Amino acid sequence: MRCCDKLEPSEDKRFFYVPRALSLSKHRFLSLWVGMNTAATNSVNLPGPLPLDSGRELAGVEVAYETYGALNAARDNAVLVHHALTGDQHLASAHPVTGKPGWWERMVGPGKPIDTDRFFVICPNVIGSCMGSTGPASPADDGAPYGMRFPVITIRDMVRAQVALLDVLGIDRLHASVGGSMGGMQALSLAANWPGRTGRVLAIATTARHSAQNIAFHEVGRQAIMADPAWQGGNYYGSDSKPEKGLAVARMAAHITYLSEAGLTDKFGRELQDRDAKSFGFDADFQVESYLRHQGISFTDRFDANSYLYITRAMDYFDLADEAGGSLAQAFAGAEGTRFCLVSFDTDWLYTTSDMRAVVHALNAVAAPVSFVELSAPYGHDSFLLDVPELDRVVEGFL
Amino acid sequence: MRCCDKLEPSEDKRFFYVPRALSLSKHRFLSLWVGMNTAATNSVNLPGPLPLDSGRELAGVEVAYETYGALNAARDNAVLVHHALTGDQHLASAHPVTGKPGWWERMVGPGKPIDTDRFFVICPNVIGSCMGSTGPASPADDGAPYGMRFPVITIRDMVRAQVALLDVLGIDRLHASVGGSMGGMQALSLAANWPGRTGRVLAIATTARHSAQNIAFHEVGRQAIMADPAWQGGNYYGSDSKPEKGLAVARMAAHITYLSEAGLTDKFGRELQDRDAKSFGFDADFQVESYLRHQGISFTDRFDANSYLYITRAMDYFDLADEAGGSLAQAFAGAEGTRFCLVSFDTDWLYTTSDMRAVVHALNAVAAPVSFVELSAPYGHDSFLLDVPELDRVVEGFL
Missing domain, CATH: 1.10.1740.110 (Rna Polymerase Sigma Factor; Chain: A)
Known part of the structure; x- marks a missing residue:
């Protein structure tokens, strides 16, 4: 989400903006991406139907995404940034509707904590959303928009689509999976369900389960x-x-x-x-x-x-422990080869430090390497989007 | 407000319910009340127009109220209980629409903390509300309901109407003014603006000003x-x-x-x-x-x-310090003859212990006698309505 403009006194606009002329819908020519640096939205049409946690499947899934920086020859410098509830793929490029800077421009760019001189940064729009990936506004088989015929999806379904995107992009293993809020849920879900697919997980201001509140x-x-x-x-x-x-x-x-x-x-x-x-x-x-x-x-x-209905539902359904038979440690049973960094904010009353500690304890139980830091910031949950220099240092250090 | 039925496992229904046959609309015969014990809703038509904080005035104001217990001959055993946002005068009698027990039956009755064998308990419906006191659904001069033509009122306006009710009832000085949440705001407003009218103020889970949140x-x-x-x-x-x-x-x-x-x-x-x-x-x-x-x-x-619109607006406008030129201590400048008891709950995040401490400090500054207790209860703000035996003891002890 990008919801605190008035709380952010100044935006760092040093990051160059690449015009959208390079948009390559449904590209399959992966070699093209090695060495290329663009901030235009691209999209892929996933090769097969996407199985969903509900038991249904979704055919013809489109995943819209942006990339920043260049994929190296070893294809091992990719960082997947997962967006939050109302976020999108415009991580560090102007939003096409509002014209505002990307939602994490302060974090992503050359020389920034997620350094696009080092990393190939991918930010996909989650399925269920409305910025290019398949969602309720997309056409169903009959050509009319799904509307409420769209299947109820889960956080794991969102990640499943992202893993399929990585397959298309020829990226076997991410350098890191990074996200705040619902983005952090996706990062944790990736580590729990596809532990071989990422070397690092950086989950910020998030939780392993949605509380009653x-x-x-x-x-x-x-x-x-x-x-x-x-x-x-x-x-x-x-x-x-x-x-x-x-x-x-x-x-x-x-x-x-x-x-x-x-x-x-x-x-x-x-x-x-x-x-x-x-x-x-x-x-x-x-x-x-x-x-x-x-x-x-x-x-x-x-x-x-x-x-908004579908994505909030996916978040409410999120309960990593429940997916693993009730044990959060069990959820991370295969993730001992992944390095974790968890960050909470002391004023965040949506996803609290206590929520994050539960994740730390589960990771400790499976001997996964994990570092945890509670940062002090006055802004509450949205601190992950705002000017918190300590967060910059944590992100840069961990990656 | 009465909003936690499912959280309250059992209701104490020992308090007798007096049928509504005794309703005496617009009565003026005060002597009737000495020695009478009823739980029927009565109402008075205030003798003159009510001046409002907005500068407007409200004519033909009706105040609905219930009483419990008997006014003594000295007329000095009256306890005014102020209700919360969505509360009403049905303090300890069944609600006429829902049929549910009164919202504070656990606290008010013979032998209960607010003991109707000792006290003459008055609970008026606030103006602006919809249970008999003049509000937006009442007829304006043209006979049609006010709707949004009803003037915006304040907490002090509500209390002004209650003071006028006390005048009609011939009660110069209350034994105590008691309330939780918005009821506590009224109790504090009464003490600040009409300090001679009450000997005690018991304000629970409330604040002297509405915060931005x-x-x-x-x-x-x-x-x-x-x-x-x-x-x-x-x-x-x-x-x-x-x-x-x-x-x-x-x-x-x-x-x-x-x-x-x-x-x-x-x-x-x-x-x-x-x-x-x-x-x-x-x-x-x-x-x-x-x-x-x-x-x-x-x-x-x-x-x-x-x-709901008008009463929430009144609460949002509430800022006792602002009424007194910016100083909360100044607001209580004349209240040194009133005894105060303030109660907060550790899990109340709507009106916090910190909010209550600000009131305590202001009262200390004017040397008003004040006791303050933070109670531990799991229910949050609604604890003042629920089964918290410690609260019963505090209320009983203070009165």
Whole structure:
């Protein structure tokens, strides 16, 4: 997610932006990529149907992705960055709708912690999303958008599609799998389910299972979307009205969980918005109201409501221990050859340090090499996207 | 608010229920009340227009209330209990819509901590609400419901109406003013603004000012209601459809803040609702989803969406220090003759122990007698409504 623009006083824009002319949809010519450096969105059509955790399978899966840096001749310098709930493949390139810088430009680029002079960085859009990978807005067999006919997917299904992408790209083993929030869930899932596919896992501000409170906040968002008459049971594609109001409310509710109470107080407190006194009305009197409304409304320009339903569902279903018969240690049984680095933030009340410690203990139990650090940052969960120099050093050091 | 039924394993129903036959609308015969014991809702029509903090005034104000126990001859044993956001005057009598026991029956009754054998307990419905006191559903001068023409009110306005009620009832000085959550705000406001009117203040799980995060959660709820087309700009009275979906979403979002993360985990965890495996659909797979949906839907039967807008606005505006030129100590400058007892809960993340400590420090600064206790209870903010024996002892001891 990219949700804290107002909290980030300045963006580092040194990273060059490569125009989108190099887009090579459905390319198969992998040799082309060795030595090439581009930030355009590409996509592959996976060769076979994708089996899903639900027992169903998804045919004709497209995976959109961006790459930065160059794959070396040994094909062993690839870093897969997994995005968060409302993120996308525009890791370090301008977003095509908003025009804003990529969501992790501060972290990814030449000389940056994820150094594109060293690494071939791949950022795929997760399936179920709406930025080019197959999701509920994509056409089903009958040519009409899936809508709610799209199968419910899991975090592991998202990763399964990414592993298939790596197969297409001819990358047997990643240098590292990296992600924050839902991105971290994917990194942990990759390590647990395809342990040979990555040498390192860097999971930031994440969890091995969604808690009751996590599920509750997502359920509020889903109900807000489904309560919007414009949702029309998910069949709003091509319609004049989309469930923008419901989606905005969902985003507002979720957004509060991305920020710390102290961060909100420091930034907004009870400051009024463009006025000297309370209006005694229902306008956005307080800055925090204005900020939240802006976050909600602007989100609807770039995100599909059905994708929000499906991806939040996948996160709520996420429980690595449950996948392994109830034991989180068992989930990582084959991952002792992977090096782990886990990072939490002290003000993150969405995925807490305690959640991360549970992962550390499970990795200890299977003797996997793991380092863990709790960083102090005032911003809450969104700290992984913001200016936290300590995080930069941890990422750079670990990779 | 009464929002944790499933979290409360058993209700104490020993308190007798007095049928509603004694309702004396607009009574003026105060002598009648001396020695009378009733739990029926009564109401008074305040003698003059009520001046409001906005500068407007509200004419023809009706205040609905219930009483328990008997006013003594000295008229000095009255305890005013202020209800919370979605609470009402049905403190210890069955709710007329839901049929459920009163929201604080465990605390109020003969021999209970707020002992109706000793005290004359008054519980008024706040103005702006929808249980008999004047609010947005009440008729305006033109006979049609106010809707959004109702003036924006404050916590102090609510208390001003209650002080007027006390005038009508001939009660110059309360034995105590008691409340939790928004009820605690009213108790603090009474002490700050009418310090001679109460001998004691017992404020539980509350705050002297709404934080940015508090405001943010309320704003989500308001936007959910206003996004519902059935809201119709607030003019839904008499219409076939009411903004029930929006109100339910608002309630769901707020409800999460009333419970602790640990409480949700202990009660629901990731347990599935009436099924052995995930459905891979959007039904309420998890118990916590089912619970939240129930809380949202059942709330709409008993609460008016416009009242929810007005009362949350009043809470967001609440900032005792701001009322006194920026100094919380100054707000309590005349209250040194009042005894205070403040209670917080260690798992309450809505109004935290830190919020309460700020009040304690302000009271210390004006040398008001204050005792403060942080109680340990697993339920979060709603602990003040639930089975916390330590709270019973504190309430009983203080009164």
